[in-house]
Amino acid sequence: MGPDLQTSDPRYLVKLHEHHRQNPLTAEAFNDEEALAPDEQRFYSVYGPSLTAGQRTITATQDVVDPEGNTFTLSNSQTFKVVAPRFNLPPSDVHSFYPPSGGTVSLNMLPHIVFKDPHLPWERQMGASTPPKDGSERARIPWLALWVFRPDELVSPGTGIFAGKALSSTRATRLKVSDVIRAGTSDICTPYKHDEASPDEEDSLADFICVNRHLFQALCQSYKSDGSPTGDTDLTSYGYLAHVRKVGSEALKAAAASVTDDCFSVVIANRTGSSQNQDSSSLGAVAHLVSLEGIDPSFKPSSDTELVTICSLFSWTFSYTLQDDEAEFANALKAIGTPTSGLEWLRPSEDKYAGLLSAQEADRQRVGKRIRDGYSLTRYRTISGEETIALQRGVLIPTIPSANTALNKPIHLFSTQLQILDTEIGLVDNSYASAWNLGKANALADEKFLSSFVRLRTTVYKRALLAAKAEVMGSQDGAPAALKRLISATDSLLKLSDAKKDNKLKWSSSVSPERDDGLSIWGEKMRAEFANAVNTEINKLGQGLSAELYDGQNNPSSSDWAAVVAWVYDALFLANVPWYHLFMEPSSLPPNSIRFFYVDPTWLNAYLDGALSIGNHVEGDQDSVRAAIKLQLQTFFATKNTKSGYQPQVPISGFLLRSPLVADFEDLGIQAPRKTKDSRATILRRVKLAPDILLVLFDRALNNVEFPQGIEICQPPHEQCFLAYNGKIEDGKIEMAYRNITTKSASPDNVPMKPFDTRVPKPSETILNSQYGIVLAENLAKDVYDFLTNRPGATFSETAPSSALLALHLSYTLAKLSLTLPPLDPDHLVGDFKITMLAVQDLHGLGSQYKKREKDTRDNLQRLLHDATPRRSENTQGSIYPSPRPPYWSVISRTVPDDREELGSDSGTQTPASPLPSEPQYVLQVYALGYKLFNDPSGAETRVPHDAKGPLNLVFGIQRRQQAVDTPYALRRMAIHIPSETNGSVNSFLLGYTGPGAYMANNIRYIPGISCPVVANSEAAEVIVNLTARSKGNITTSPKSCLTMFNRELTFVLRQVSLNVLPQTLNAVFTIKMSEYYRDSPIPITSTAQVKLVETKDL
Incomplete structure (x- = not known):
């Protein structure tokens, strides 16, 4: 393996595969024997080191002959120490062990432990227990042994050095080694002795267990051929319990093994769970890796000794079971599935959508289809603060994604531009918006990528700007044109010096969208030349030093470009994507299951677009540098590597495995062979998302053409x-x-x-x-x-x-x-990934009702600001320009809403026939936010504090009446009339209204608007809050979302309200009228609510 490869790298398997292809001689560097297949292994009885631990002396001699022919010998000696573990074993030396900690196995299963170092069991020299026998070298006694105990077999004497020492969960005691060596008594003995050459080791702390003398003798004595004990201390049997196994390199690559060597040493326990002393009600067990050092024929505990203290280097607990004698691995595989069970897709459990799919209502069926396609209903708070629900799905989807079509937009300015509104059910799909936000957040959090990307942006921008200016200057008519531009710039500076300084000017724009053809980056000619120059510069930076395209393996001409490519490539392997963005619904992956999926390319596109949106400090929404970078990245992924002969591999499918096997076996084997003569990596990535969840990624469609031999999950050979x-x-x-x-x-x-x-x-x-x-x-x-x-x-x-x-x-x-994969479906093919295409796909056949949510672009935003011309305000001190409200706040109108505008049908379809109610469908209650709610049993009166200091936020709780039937009444508008005057009349509840407006509490289907109609005396007689259905035209653009059966609550909050707190209004009762407008009827259904102004103590 290459020295720069790390198993934490998301592309570790791909890099390792390419390294082995380019360096075939190093794939089997252990010896010259024949290479092993992925499912093969080679056993060795002993693989001891050249030098065992301890103090060694090397002597060099040389015979020298002088010119006279005299011969004499020169010699020199050097003493050195070979270091090896003795009382403490580094945890990194342990590769795996079985049974897993807390696991359960059958009584006849022998625990074992696997080490990364093939020399470890023989690194310390053991004294011969008996004279050498034939073949004894093939059963060399190791210094390590794996002993298994019942928890009650390990006790602490509680006296001497053990006094006040607590036992660990594995029944071991932490002690100083030198204390154990010196503390030999008639009750406790230990085989370890003082070593003058290793004083530091004896000053350290280690774990020790106390073993009953009779059990110790049974474990450390020899037995005759008939099974009777000899009574002599003899460790010969342990020479048959340690061996080395070599596995095929392909098996380690497929397992993404955390070790670089393909040789492992294994130590097997010699004790089962069945014995005459085994209590069937207590099947717990403790495994201890112990040191056999010092245990030889000379070590014989006396009959007075009760306990023998042994050093424990590693330990864990597990349990035995009496149910059956089949291996746990085979049982776990059967729980996952069978070869004929077919593929299960990553989607919520069927009970969550089956009832919806079988419903009669079309909207319920639509929601069921969404859930079946991997969506979940999540909490969503709008920009105006209303809390509602939305649809969301992660990057792993249970359906084949549609091939990316032509570009909609090369870039997006905000995540909200990627929101999708399903107008049939009135829910927003936030999948791609959340992906955009996540990409931007991860990019900002990665300091190395952030600095490289901003430097790259700056370099491209500066070089391209200079090149574009030079091109434009070269195309002008010389001195006259330059003089004209100079005069124009002088006039602009004079105008700016006369302008009044006011921060609120930023909200208005008097700059015409039409630009002149000067050297401004917004000039028409300059814009075109700058875009061309940006593409030219990014193409230069995207090359290698050898004038060929940088492909990740050659030397780059720009280290910043190489860092950006690496980060983007890792992102396509789902690096740093939290698991809750992979799939939203936990029931999609139940225990003991395997679920297959496809990777949503549009989600990845949105993620990368958000990441590449950072650092745009100059161009605004004309981010030509980002667009050029994405085009160059597309060239990188579409170009074949000159060394490998194929394009960079990008994940498009995979599976999630949730099973105890993932936790029990560190290197669980996954085999997925390719077609003949296809030399690409078979598995792109495998990573544990949780101790029992494994993610595996492929770059192939899930069919039997791409997986001719299917997918095989097997026990790793070195963890057998x-x-x-x-x-x-x-x-x-x-x-x-x-x-x-x-x-x-x-x-x-x-x-x-x-x-x-x-x-x-x-x-x-x-x-x-x-x-x-x-x-x-x-x-x-x-x-x-x-x-x-x-x-x-x-x-x-x-x-x-x-x-x-x-x-x-x-x-x-x-x-x-x-697992056998399904046949190829020619109607559902998986296209190549294209990083530059961000078209939002209609994956569910929703047609025109599945719309991309349009947001303000630069043009209509400029037009909006241009239309908002400055107006004078008598209430503004120091400036004649008022500060506008944010666009999502309610606009206060001074006119009464005209029903005729709402009844027009030019902007929408006609309302379907629906009945009109004969009585109010909603009830209104008013209370102050942050104050105690007055509970009137009759519900006829609500109370608001009269003595509140400052303006209040009033909550208008509008709920559907309990006795209302589920008749589909189409609520077009609701108007709440609040008595309000500014002349101090005792009949007014409010002192006018100049606050920031109202917002819906939890129902975003309606938008609150405020009007303060002016009466003859120019004073507002009432404040009217109108709840209007959210639509672009007539209400009938989304009729079902306005039915009363779907709108059980229309509560809104009116902010910064000034109450009429005259002394005469204390304990006064005010009437608030609520008008409900249904369908196309201009006649409202009216009801009232009583509000009383009281002191706070009376609430």
Whole structure:
């Protein structure tokens, strides 16, 4: 693997694949043996280091002959220390372990631990327990062993150095090593001794466990062939429980393994969950990786010793189960699916939309289709503050996206330009707007990308501006034209010096959209030349040093451009996209499931457009630099790499896997072969979104043409499980099930690892110590060796049993799940990704009712400001220009709304026939925001504080009456008449109104407008708040959204209200009239509400 590749890189698999293609000699650098297939592995009994830990002396000698022929020898010695772990093991050395922490396995499963360092089990030299035997080098005793205990088997004496020390969750105690070595007593002993060469190690803290002497002796003694113990301390059996396995590089690439080497060392436990001491009501277990250092024939705990203190280097807890003896991996695969179950798509559970799809109403069916297509209903607050609901979907969608068509706009100024309004159900789709905002936020948060992108923008802008000016100047008529421009500039400066300084001038514009053809960037000629110059400059920066297009592998001419390309490429691999922007609905991915999806290219386009929108400080909405950058990026993704021969791979599909397997197996195998002769990477990215959720991305459509061999999920070879026995144990007999472990080439008659049909019963005590559940590894290895060498037609020619042989015998058969993909559908093809196309797709066949929400562009915004000419205001001090309100505030009119304007049908379709109500459908209550709500049981009166200091925000709570039936009445407008005078009349509730306006509390289907009609004495007699249906023309543009059955509440807030707080109005009751206008009838349905002004204490 290249030195610059990191597994945290989103494109790690793609880069690793390309590195192996360009450096094939380094793919199998371990040795010169034949390369391994992804599902193959090679076992080694021992892979010890050249030098074991400890103090070593190297001596160099040289025979020297002087000119006289005299010979003498020169020598020099150097003492050095080989360092290796002793009492503490770095957590990074552990690659994985099984069972997982907190997991559950069957009683006959042997726990194991996998190390990244293939030398680790043999880095420390162990003393010989017995004289060397034939083949003993193939079962070299490691200094590590994996012991399994019941929690009640590990206790603390509570005295001496253990006094006041608490036990950890794995029943270990943290102690100083030197204290343990010196604290040998008659009750407690330890095999560790003081080492003069390693004083620092003994000053450190380590974890220790206290093992019962009888259990310790059972674990550390040899056994005869009949299973009876010898009573002698002998660790020979542990030499058969450690081995090394080498896996194919392709398997590690497909698993995105966190290690660069393809060799792993494995240590297997020698104790099962079944023993005579096992309590069926307590199946908890603790696994400890212990140090065997110092345990030799000379170490014999006396009969007075109760506990033996052993150092624990790594530990975890798990549980056994009595249910069945099948491996957990196979069970978990079955829970995910079967080869014939078909593909399940990433969408909410069916119970969330099935009822809507079967409904009679068209709008309910439409909502059901949206939910089926991956949408969720989310809370949404409009720019004016109203809270409502909206549709939203993440980048992972359950449908094939439509191919991008011609450009709508190369850039977008605001995220709201990407909102989509479904006028049939009155809901806004915020999917692409949220993607735009997320892209911008992530770009601003990435300091490295931000600085590179702004520098790139600045460089392109400055160079292009100079080039455009030079081009325009060269095309002018010399000195006369230059003099004309100089005179024009002088006149403009004189006008500016006479202008009155006023910050409020920024809200009005007297500049005509028509520009002259000077050197301003907004000039017609200058604009065209600048756009051409921008494209030219970005093309130059997008080249490599060798004058060819920068492709990510050659040297760039601009480091800033390379940084931008890398960030954008990572973004297409969903880097830094939060999981809740991947899919919105948690029920889309239930436990023990696999869900397939496509990547929405329009979502990615919006995300990138938001990210590339930063740094536009000059051009405003004419962001030609951003448009040019996107075009150059499109060239990058559309151009074939000269070395690889194919275009950059971009994810377009994938799947999410939620299963305990993701947490249990660090390098879960995923295989998805390509078509023949297709050398591109098979998997683009795999990353854990959560401990049990795995995301896998492909650059292919999900069909059997792109996946000719389907998708296979398998157990990683280097994390294979081990079973103590496959047969049954009954009446003191164990059925031995053997495999065809062969040393000869495979053939139809010699299939490696194929189980033999014959099962040989043998006394169980020869293989398994029933008292403690200890597997007699040495006896088992000899039994397997004898069977393979003595059977008729033997194909096994090893000279002695070994740890590799026993590991093969104990290995559980690799479980796999193969998924077949559906056939290719020619009517639904996936197009190539195009970064420059931002057309919003009609993915659901909604037709004209699925509209892109249009926002103000530069032209109509200029026109809006140009029309808002300055007007004089008597109330403005220091300036003659009033400050305008934001566009979403209510506009106060001085005229009464004319119903005839609303009844016109030129701007919309006719209202469908609907009945008119005979009585009011809504009830009104008024109260002050922030004050206690008066609860009148009859509901006839509401109260507002008379003694409030300053203006109030009044809430007009309008709710549908409880007795109203669900008849589809079309509410065109609602008017609330509030008595108001400025002459201090006791009959007025308000003292006029000059506040900022009103806003809807939670129903955005209606817009509040305020009118203060003027009477004869030029004083307002009432304030009228009109709630009008949100539409561009007649109400009938969206008739269903105005039905009373869909508008159960029309509450609004009238801000900054000044009440008529005269002494005479205290405890006075005022009547507020509410008029409801339905369909095309000019006659309203009228009701009233009573409001009383009281002191705050009476609320």
